[in-house]
Amino acid sequence: MEKANAVEISHLVKCYRSSFKRRLFRAVDDVSLQIGEGEVYGLIGPNGSGKSTTMKALIGLVTPTEGSCKVFGAESIKVDSRREIGFLPENPYFYKHQTVAETLKFYGKLCGMHGKELTSRVDELIELVSLENARNRRIGGYSKGMLQRVGLAQALIQKPRLLVLDEPTAGVDPLGSREIRDLILKLKHEGVTIFLCSHLLEQVQEVCDQVGIIFEGKIVQQGTLKELTTVDDHDEIILKGASEELLTKIKQLVQQDAAAEWVSHGKPKTTLERLFIETARKRGKSSK
Numbered sequence: 001m002e003k004a005n006a007v008e009i010s011h012l013v014k015c016y017r018s019s020f021k022r023r024l025f026r027a028v029d030d031v032s033l034q035i036g037e038g039e040v041y042g043l044i045g046p047n048g049s050g051k052s053t054t055m056k057a058l059i060g061l062v063t064p065t066e067g068s069c070k071v072f073g074a075e076s077i078k079v080d081s082r083r084e085i086g087f088l089p090e091n092p093y094f095y096k097h098q099t100v101a102e103t104l105k106f107y108g109k110l111c112g113m114h115g116k117e118l119t120s121r122v123d124e125l126i127e128l129v130s131l132e133n134a135r136n137r138r139i140g141g142y143s144k145g146m147l148q149r150v151g152l153a154q155a156l157i158q159k160p161r162l163l164v165l166d167e168p169t170a171g172v173d174p175l176g177s178r179e180i181r182d183l184i185l186k187l188k189h190e191g192v193t194i195f196l197c198s199h200l201l202e203q204v205q206e207v208c209d210q211v212g213i214i215f216e217g218k219i220v221q222q223g224t225l226k227e228l229t230t231v232d233d234h235d236e237i238i239l240k241g242a243s244e245e246l247l248t249k250i251k252q253l254v255q256q257d258a259a260a261e262w263v264s265h266g267k268p269k270t271t272l273e274r275l276f277i278e279t280a281r282k283r284g285k286s287s288k
Ligand SMILES: Nc1ncnc2c1ncn2[C@@H]1O[C@H](COP(=O)(O)OP(=O)(O)OP(=O)(O)O)[C@@H](O)[C@H]1O
Pocket: 016, 017, 018, 027, 045, 046, 047, 048, 049, 050, 051, 052, 053, 054, 090
């Protein structure tokens, strides 16, 4: 049986008024994407391309001008759809005088949790995001990396089936980023569906099953990581135990063909980073 989609964004358009002349412009322009349950989808694009707006429409924080967003079949504009979602915003804000446990309790109560269930979930999450050593310190003294981990823990408080992460590693050093990446992979293995955007393309490549590239509100490329990073006009033959003699024979055969060219052994793959930069160059864009 086919798995149901966790996320369905269909012809989403979001218009805002520009600060210049108050003209309407399309921050998100006819975006459609689906994320299967348990998949990780990465949305990449330059600053101001519409990533956060797409995410906010999905979780019901902004109302679509046109189109629709569904989470596990429920329309995002309905409050009930949010029961299954955990969200890490781009710049999470926490009360500085609280500790991480107090903060997580606060968010848990907002989600209707209480008592022993809440206390044990808070302990579990503090351990999951490795903040046990800082659990009695005020959040005001936390580093950016620690704050992002509080943000992730907050997003996970009600054991969401869908996790929406807007720049989960923003401002975090490479080591901290790696820890967050490992956490995302752990959640993926537990079956959580993840929709994330990030400027760290290598990380996107490491954790995502599907990737969409967005420019000026439009998805310009989308597909599985394999589809996007495979070089189309090359073919790969994998041989086990081939002798030099056999390889020479194959090379000679290839040389007899006017169209074909022997390039190398192994499959050449592009990287997401190169794909992204090439797409940007083709469109003559730089970041805003
Ligand atoms: N509330 C708003 N009112 C007016 N314009 C907005 C609003 N929110 C976003 N925008 C504009 O919409 C466009 C898309 O913004 P969005 O935050 O979705 O981009 P982004 O891809 O997430 O960028 P970044 O990578 O910098 O976070 C930008 O031009 C932004 O200035």
